[in-house]
Amino acid sequence: MSADAHHVAAAGHGHHDAHSEGGHGSFQSYMTGFVLSVILTVIPFWLVMGNVLDNSLVTTLVILALGGVQMVVHIIYFLHMSTKSEGGWTFLSLIFTITLVVIMLAGSVWVMYHLNHNMMPMDAHDVMNNAR
């Protein structure tokens, strides 16, 4: 019984700790997030505006990766997301949402790309001939 009481007390204490930590960060964490964001914003703009890389496919992949990293930086330093906030529920819902988003984005683009490919009308020349 005393073990039970101790458990309840510990849980209550843990909750309180999580609560006082969650929500907002320190000046330092905001500045870290800000500086990282500035760097991660300037690099892709510089890559595209300065035509730094010759290969546009490589540039696309690099700026997508940098965008992804910057989103993680925002989630950690601005949204103060951690695996422990709200007892792990926010993290769980975030993972669930990311899964849905990835399925939605990759699925749509993939399916519609193939649809466009397979249902491609005859090339413009044939279309014009048929129209006549």
Next chain:
Amino acid sequence: MMHADTAPPGAAAPVFYQTDEEGHHSEGSTMLGFWLYLMSDCLIFATLFATYGVLGRSYAAGPTPKELFDLPGIAVNTAMLLFSSITYGFAMLEMDRDRIKQTQIWLAVTGLFGAAFVALEIREFVHLFHEGAPPWRSAFLSSFYTLVSTHGLHVSMGILWLIVLMVQVGKHGLIVENKRRLMCLSLFWHFLDLIWIGVFTVVYLIGVLE
């Protein structure tokens, strides 16, 4: 006299569970609920991004992103939103120290950066209309306007919310309810900046690239 809760001899003592947490309960569930709203909002943006991903190359012989988008302008827009994020962070730090005046000042600065962002976006849209690129010109432009203006509408609503909260804080001070509201708006505001990362990367930078 035997108390009703006392267990009969030999039986295990009854164990009571606290099903409803007291005190911080409503605040905790509000933050979780608001987070869930943001996740559903995230899905709205995901569908709009998917639509843009599918239709973003269907120009219908109309203008292409390369001809339309002005990257220096977009960079300024991005900076406005990023500055507003950090100033909102400063407002939250002042809120933690219960300094009403400083909190209000940083909130006002945040609102001004947000307003600058919306103004620049409207200016960009007006410019695009003059360039002969209204939403009905091509599937690319329809999906572009839908995605970007949905984000812009969110920012505008965020500014409205910010003004309402500044009035609330001015009237009632930094009471628990107002702190909770400011924390919700904080999540909303930073979330919009996060969506904007996707917009400037996928729509503007990659659009100009190809």
